[in-house]
Amino acid sequence: MAPARLQGRPGVSEPARPCEGRLVRLADVQPSPIALAMAAGLSKDPHLVEVILRESRRVVRMDKGVLITETHHGWICANAGVDQSNVDADYVALLPVESDRSARAVRDRVRALTGADVFVIISDTFGRPWREGLTNIAIGLAGFAPLLSYLGERDPAGRPLQATILALADELAGAAEPVMGKLDRIPAAIVRGLTLKPSEEGSKPLLREPARDLFR
Template sequence: MSIELFGLENIPIIDGNSDISKIIKEAIEKQGCNLCHGDIILIAETLISKAEENFIKLDELTPSTQAIELAKKAKKDPKLVESIIQQSNEIVAVGPKFIITETVHGFVCANAGIDESNVGDGLVTLMPNDADISALNIRKYLENEFDEEIAVIITDTQGRAFRFGAVGTAIGCSGISPIWKRVGEKDLYGRELETTEIATCDELASAASLIMGQADEGLPVVVIRGFDGFDKLRDVDSNIKSVLMPKEFDVFRN
């Protein structure tokens, strides 16, 4: 098996007047790559948040007592910490230069997923309001325009427990199940798999992140072509919630 990954060029700077679906369509046409059955479009969450004008002006925030105390522990700007608190259901842990929270969306990650990069001075972007809905709307538009069955995944860059470095992670999806349940299949020795579940959307997001980059690459939309699990995982009603671990199973918070 082989797959192809390529970034879409000609993606402009995004603002609140931007139509992401139309921008991606036009970029595909300019690049002459079209869309094929089973293509997976991966989009950096910053594009979605900018189009939704989902950002905060830090100068307009007044830090609470809690924010000031947490800022001292994490060595962060109290105004940034206030924005983290506002975007969180729970503060999970505080470390050197990071605050682990459960976001209002249910993700457990550093700094409530708030991004200080690739945005204007004095601004921070928040995670998309509902990345699943954003992915759904973009998928439906592109499927209608190109008359092909595809999937859309919204990606973010997050760290991992007990390991240095960040990787691409799926925070929203449409058209593909985020989990590949392989229970009941056989391994190389004929033994039946009993617990194997693959976080396929995260793996695809991580692969796309190699092309998106984290600096000035300017390739926030990546197409993955030739993934042979697409038809098996095809799901027009999918969402990212099945990836999120319920708190009762989170041994680190219990």
């Protein structure tokens, strides 16, 4: 895996946000009464809280200065993915409106420029329940299946696997993050030598259905 110094080309969500115009100036935001009340309890900027609420379909948990929401995409994350890093002061960056579409656009552009048919992951940094530290996960992708199923295959002892489905796209996103870094302005990493199953289903299979979610 190697860094790709393609300045300004959206390979991960950080460059994808400004490239798609997903920047909001907080001074232009009018906080709602709900945002004002929540901001007081969270000790957060009410303008920021208003943006977070606009990017959310529901609030999952609000406590100790932390606001966890479900985004309109279905992702569960802090602050609806609204990011204050790597942007000018008084601005925030929002997640892409449709990350799979963003990934397809990158794939099509690379193909047009180089003739190479690459697979693309749009990633973002998320926290994890019951675990310290952050990791990158796939929020959009193009060209390959995000899950790798071993269901029905047998282990060395001959037992059939009944629950092993790897989140392959998330594993690749997490592995790429140390290569790109948080402060190095490297927007993409190139992965070589990996065989992937072609698919156009995007990132949706990574979302667990609410009926199968034990914590919802």
